[in-house]
Amino acid sequence: MTSTKRSGIAGFEDTLRDFWETRPVRPRTGGKLGGVSAAIGARYGIDPILVRVAFVLGTFYGGAGLVLYLLGWLLFPKEGDPVPGSTEPTREPTSPTLAVVIVLLLIPGVLWLVSTPSILGLAIGLALLYLLHHNYSDRGAAPAAPRAMSETGPQPAAPVAANTWVYPGTTSTAPPPDDTPRQTPPAWDPLGAAPFAWDLPEPSEPDEPEQKQPPRRWISFVTLGLAAFAAALATALGAPMSTALAIALAVLGVGMVVGAFLRGGRGLIGAAIPVGGLAMLLAALPLGDLSGELGDDEIRxxxxxNVQPLYKRSAGSVQLDLRDLKIADGQxxxxxxxxxxxDILVQLPPDVDVTARCAAELGSVQCLGDSTDGRSAERTVVDQGENGPGGGHIVLDLVVGTGDVEVVRG
Incomplete structure (x- = not known):
């Protein structure tokens, strides 16, 4: 058991050492920003678009994708000019000026990684890169660079075959001793029009075209089904819409990573873009509880x-007119x-006692003359009406995600 454990640790160290020695090289052309995605795609035979989408998805989890991209930009060498006498490009380190800029960007980025999702995203990203190199390190590996002449010494000249061609209609004066005249014409020249001195080889059978693998569309369909099921399950368990979209986005990201290995799943990019955009919209525009119906609701x-404990709308308005409500003393x-x-609008009788809580995650509230606006706008007001205490008591709890809340009398 001890030897197995040591072997596993040694294999892990060997993989890390080999990754560092043959780490991806950022190309001079084809990169969108720093060339990190293009470098990983070329090194391991993956579509760079999928790699870019993976970095974007990782950015939603506490900025882990952005930190990983900056690390790749800093640590991956850049493709340089070939050395004289060779066609292989050199590997140049990141310039000192750019390295300083990246390090300055990494300082707030690393301090940003304080939440559980960000740490988890960083760990998943590093683990995926390790597994990628562990299983596909032979893809896209650069061939060994040619050795210089000073190391190998002068190379022997390649032998040059003797010229056995003769002009048609003449004979050779000094035929090679091992040249045996052809007695029959080749298959490609049944009439024998070509001189036998043209010792051309028999034409070989053409290679069969390589059969293309059928596209694995099932990866996209299975991943989309799993993402929809995961989002629906999270919503059914009471999770907010933002959490459900984050779970669906994570499933789509895993599907794209799997598709990168199996040469499929490119259709998931079209699904991940709107899901990611909606997740960003929800992050910037709080919508509160979306479990209600749509439309406007007017209650009088x-x-x-006849009054319900709670009126809910996912999108629309609630207008609650209580001016004609009959409520006795002590009720x-x-x-x-x-x-x-x-929006929410509540109209109250002039003499009823009221305790009202008005809240808006993003918007404005006007609660019996006390108003505020912005993010997390909230006011709680106790008002006893024009005639002082008495005349019944109404307790209101009014909450809107994005919009306005207004409570007025008369």
């Missing part, structure tokens, strides 16, 4: 039993509204 009850009514994207 006249009795307490208390609890109700509220929750709108993901839209």
């Amino acid at each position: 009850p006249t009795a307490i039993q 208390e009514l609890h109700t509220g509204a929750n709108v993901g994207l839209g």
Whole structure:
């Protein structure tokens, strides 16, 4: 058991050492920014587009993808000019000026990696790169550079074959001793029009064209199904929409990585772009609870039993008119509204006691004259009406994701 453990550790160290010695080279052409994605794609035979998408997906998880890209830009050498007498390009390190800039960018990037998703994303990215090199290190490896003449000494000249061609209609004066005249014409010249001195080889059978592997479309369909199922399951368990989209995006990212190895799954790029864009929209535009219906809801009850405890809309508006509500002294009514994207308006009788909580994740609130706006706008107001205490008590809890909340009297 000890020998097995040591063998595993040695294999891990050998893989890391080989990765560092043959690490990807950033090309002079074909790169979009620093050439890191193009370098990985060329080194391991992967479509660079998939690598770029993987970096973008990793950036959503606490900036891990951005940090990994900057590390590759810093540590991967750049393709240089070939040395004289060779066609193989050299490997040049990153310039000192650019290295200083990248290090300055890495300092806040590393300090950014303080959350669990960012640390997990960084670990997954490094693990995928290790497995990529462990399984496909033979792909795209640069051939050994030609050795200089000073190391090998003068090379013997290659033998030059004797010229056995003769002009048609003449005979050779000194035929080579091992030259045996052809007695029959070759298959490609049944009439014997060509001189036998033209000792051309028999034509070989043409190579059969390499059969192209059929596209593995099942990778895209399976990954899309798993992403939709994971997002639906997260939503059913009560997770917010942003979390469900993040889970779906992670499944699509894993599918693209698997597709890069199996030569498939390019269709997932078209699905990952809108999912990622919607995730960014939700991050910048909070929508609150999206489990309600769509549209506008106007309620004008006249009795307490006709008032629901909560009115919900995913997108739209809730207008709750309580001016005609009959509520006696000592009675208390609890109700509220929750709108993901839209507005809430509550109209109250002039003499009823009110305790109102008005909140908007992004927008404005005007709660019985007390107003505020911006992110996390919230106000809680206790108002006893024009005639002071008495006349019943209404407790309101009004929350909107993005939009406005307004509570007025009369």
